[in-house]
Amino acid sequence: MAQKVKLSTIAEALGLSTATVSLALRDSPLVADVTKERIKEAARELGYIYNRRAASLRTSRSGIVGVCVHDVMNPFYGEILKAIEHELDRNRQTFILCNHYDDLSKQRSFVDTLLQLGADGLILSPALGTPPADIRLAEENGLPAILIARTIDGAGALGFRGDDAYGMGLAVDHLVSLGHRSIAMIGGTRATSTGREREAGYLAGLARGGIAFRPEWRIEGPRSRHSGFDSAGPFLAIKDRPTAIVCFSDLVALGVMYGLARQGIRPGVDVAVVGYDDIDEAEIAMPPLTTVSNGQSEVGERAAGALLERLSGMEAREHTTLIRPHLRVRQSCGSPEAG
Amino acid sequence: MAQKVKLSTIAEALGLSTATVSLALRDSPLVADVTKERIKEAARELGYIYNRRAASLRTSRSGIVGVCVHDVMNPFYGEILKAIEHELDRNRQTFILCNHYDDLSKQRSFVDTLLQLGADGLILSPALGTPPADIRLAEENGLPAILIARTIDGAGALGFRGDDAYGMGLAVDHLVSLGHRSIAMIGGTRATSTGREREAGYLAGLARGGIAFRPEWRIEGPRSRHSGFDSAGPFLAIKDRPTAIVCFSDLVALGVMYGLARQGIRPGVDVAVVGYDDIDEAEIAMPPLTTVSNGQSEVGERAAGALLERLSGMEAREHTTLIRPHLRVRQSCGSPEAG
DNA sequence: CTGAAAGCGCTTACAG
DNA sequence: CTGAAAGCGCTTACAG
Numbered sequence: 001m002a003q004k005v006k007l008s009t010i011a012e013a014l015g016l017s018t019a020t021v022s023l024a025l026r027d028s029p030l031v032a033d034v035t036k037e038r039i040k041e042a043a044r045e046l047g048y049i050y051n052r053r054a055a056s057l058r059t060s061r062s063g064i065v066g067v068c069v070h071d072v073m074n075p076f077y078g079e080i081l082k083a084i085e086h087e088l089d090r091n092r093q094t095f096i097l098c099n100h101y102d103d104l105s106k107q108r109s110f111v112d113t114l115l116q117l118g119a120d121g122l123i124l125s126p127a128l129g130t131p132p133a134d135i136r137l138a139e140e141n142g143l144p145a146i147l148i149a150r151t152i153d154g155a156g157a158l159g160f161r162g163d164d165a166y167g168m169g170l171a172v173d174h175l176v177s178l179g180h181r182s183i184a185m186i187g188g189t190r191a192t193s194t195g196r197e198r199e200a201g202y203l204a205g206l207a208r209g210g211i212a213f214r215p216e217w218r219i220e221g222p223r224s225r226h227s228g229f230d231s232a233g234p235f236l237a238i239k240d241r242p243t244a245i246v247c248f249s250d251l252v253a254l255g256v257m258y259g260l261a262r263q264g265i266r267p268g269v270d271v272a273v274v275g276y277d278d279i280d281e282a283e284i285a286m287p288p289l290t291t292v293s294n295g296q297s298e299v300g301e302r303a304a305g306a307l308l309e310r311l312s313g314m315e316a317r318e319h320t321t322l323i324r325p326h327l328r329v330r331q332s333c334g335s336p337e338a339g
Numbered sequence: 340m341a342q343k344v345k346l347s348t349i350a351e352a353l354g355l356s357t358a359t360v361s362l363a364l365r366d367s368p369l370v371a372d373v374t375k376e377r378i379k380e381a382a383r384e385l386g387y388i389y390n391r392r393a394a395s396l397r398t399s400r401s402g403i404v405g406v407c408v409h410d411v412m413n414p415f416y417g418e419i420l421k422a423i424e425h426e427l428d429r430n431r432q433t434f435i436l437c438n439h440y441d442d443l444s445k446q447r448s449f450v451d452t453l454l455q456l457g458a459d460g461l462i463l464s465p466a467l468g469t470p471p472a473d474i475r476l477a478e479e480n481g482l483p484a485i486l487i488a489r490t491i492d493g494a495g496a497l498g499f500r501g502d503d504a505y506g507m508g509l510a511v512d513h514l515v516s517l518g519h520r521s522i523a524m525i526g527g528t529r530a531t532s533t534g535r536e537r538e539a540g541y542l543a544g545l546a547r548g549g550i551a552f553r554p555e556w557r558i559e560g561p562r563s564r565h566s567g568f569d570s571a572g573p574f575l576a577i578k579d580r581p582t583a584i585v586c587f588s589d590l591v592a593l594g595v596m597y598g599l600a601r602q603g604i605r606p607g608v609d610v611a612v613v614g615y616d617d618i619d620e621a622e623i624a625m626p627p628l629t630t631v632s633n634g635q636s637e638v639g640e641r642a643a644g645a646l647l648e649r650l651s652g653m654e655a656r657e658h659t660t661l662i663r664p665h666l667r668v669r670q671s672c673g674s675p676e677a678g
Numbered sequence: 679c680t681g682a683a684a685g686c687g688c689t690t691a692c693a694g
Numbered sequence: 695c696t697g698a699a700a701g702c703g704c705t706t707a708c709a710g
Binding site: 007058059 | 686687690
């Protein structure tokens with residue numbers, strides 16, 4: 001490339017000052033329309049590239065928002081992300097993405113990077129074991145944080161997530177209404193708010209149905225398609241095998257279903273399966289998966305909206321907004337409609 | 340937050356110059372070890388945050404790499420991304436992600452943003468219809484680009500992708516060796532190099548097997564799980580229905596399989612199905628999917644490596660590296676091993 | 679081994 | 695409506 005074109009290049013070419021050029025390029029009403037046109041024209045011709053680092057150094061606004069989740073490849077987060085991306089795009093914010101894979105040090109180094117770049121804000125689904133102090137550190141250094149999917153008490157931040165306990169209750173109630181009296185729960189961990197809430201919802205649902213919980217019904221851990229698949233074996237080994245399963249997530253449920261099918265057990269016929277999240281794939285699974293719709297896009301949209309509001313100066317104090325989930329009945333619990 | 344802590348804050352506190360502090364913090368051998376320790380200690384205590392914008396304005400190196408693909412939620416890209424992420428992380432580069440959804444204007448505005456941020460490089464799976472000039476524009480403005488998955492002739496850039504024609508040939512050969520004489524191909528479009536290559540491989544495979552291609556065997560278009568699912572109908576409507584299907588991707592194949600199953604046609608029994616990409620999910624699908632392993636992580640790793648080399652000053656001229664795919668036989672083409 | 683000074687490319691009061 | 699000048703927080707020759 002030739003000599004770098006900067007504001008002063010344009011200014012000199014036109015016999016104006018850099019101040020005027022700067023103002024004109026940002027459409028300030030302070031500059032006469034004709035002048036503006038000449039300037040923009042020249043900028044285009046010279047191939048001018050706006051230097052955001054310089055501007056941001058001066059204004060201390062970067063137009064960058066960081067988003068950090070467990071793993072983008074998980075469709076649950078993917079769907080939230082799409083909504084965030086859409087909101088941010090409309091507001092001309094650039095977003096930087098990071099997977100923390102529940103590794104606290106990865107999350108920390110990302111927050112650090114954002115701080116160094118002077119990012120305007122952070123949308124975070126916190127890694128396992130994130131201490132509230134980590135969130136406060138960001139806030140104190142001028143990086144407002146919004147929590148999604150998982151929340152952390154005492155962090156003093158806004159959060160948006162589905163009402164997991166209520167949602168899982170819906171799933172259990174549905175199974176009970178279908179006549180099931182022994183219901184297993186596969187997947188999830190108590191180390192996240194999500195895991196705790198969904199388990200609580202499961203237990204509460206059982207209680208409402210007058211069913212005494214049996215510890216062997218609870219297979220903790222799986223949170224991915226693969227680990228769901230692998231838990232088909234342990235499930236089949238439960239003595240007095242339950243007639244129904246609620247899963248921590250759709251991914252786990254899909255894994256469980258194909259794992260069962262591999263062993264000759266037909267999901268939706270031999271055993272009822274309910275998922276959680278209602279990801280896109282649920283409706284075209286085999287069989288179509290009954291699940292709890294968790295409002296991913298609403299979470300993403302509202303989180304982005306809240307951040308944008310904070311950027312425009314709104315104050316906020318700790319508060320978690322619960323999005324209300326609802327049940328989506330398909331064929332994996334038996335086939336009311338034609339399969 | 341209190342007063343912002345900067346280099347000069349530390350310098351004053353210690354009675355040193357900012358030059359020394361700057362050097363010390365970056366571990367320059369020019370600074371005495373004791374001084375270094377004092378400085379680092381003070382930085383920690385004062386809660387100093389390095390301002391990368393300022394540094395980058397001065398050095399014109401930003402430590403930022405942009406990555407832009409069709410859609411991160413597609414596991415094919417997801418797996419490439421993981422490899423890139425890993426490489427970049429090790430080299431302390433921050434990466435900014437963008438989905439272009441094959442929208443040229445989205446891709447352009449992303450490249451623009453990178454230019455404005457002074458990004459060090461770009462890894463791109465170009466959107467449909469990307470003109471070579473777009474790539475050259477980036478290069479001319481100091482943004483070296485590496486192409487992945489899809490390539491563009493005349494862009495003058497390095498590229499890494501699987502040998503799609505060869506790989507699809509493998510799939511067809513396999514089917515032919517199993518005795519199939521009528522093989523459909525579902526999915527993909529000629530608008531991408533990937534689509535063209537895979538179709539060419541399909542046609543060549545047919546020719547090698549002495550099979551005359553029939554136009555009704557080719558269902559163009561589907562590139563997602565959902566559209567694959569929806570193409571089960573059209574496939575079943577083909578007169579003299581083919582006994583086997585090769586699919587543009589695993590996602591399409593998975594959709595097709597569940598679509599067929601929904602209509603009572605058993606994939607792997609009533610019709611053979613082969614996918615492409617060998618994504619994680621392929622082995623736990625029902626039935627396990629025979630597919631072509633496409634070397635996603637190698638693509639990602641080598642692309643990132645090549646970019647890193649260019650950043651350290653290596654020159655490069657247009658060249659595409661083809662990663663050799665290989666066939667992964669599972670049960671979706673009939674069940675040699677126990678299903 | 680350490681310091682004084684210039685400069686990266688913008689924006690923002692302040693004058694005129 | 696336009697211009698001159700300072701300053702954002704670093705790094706980098708250059709001296710000493």
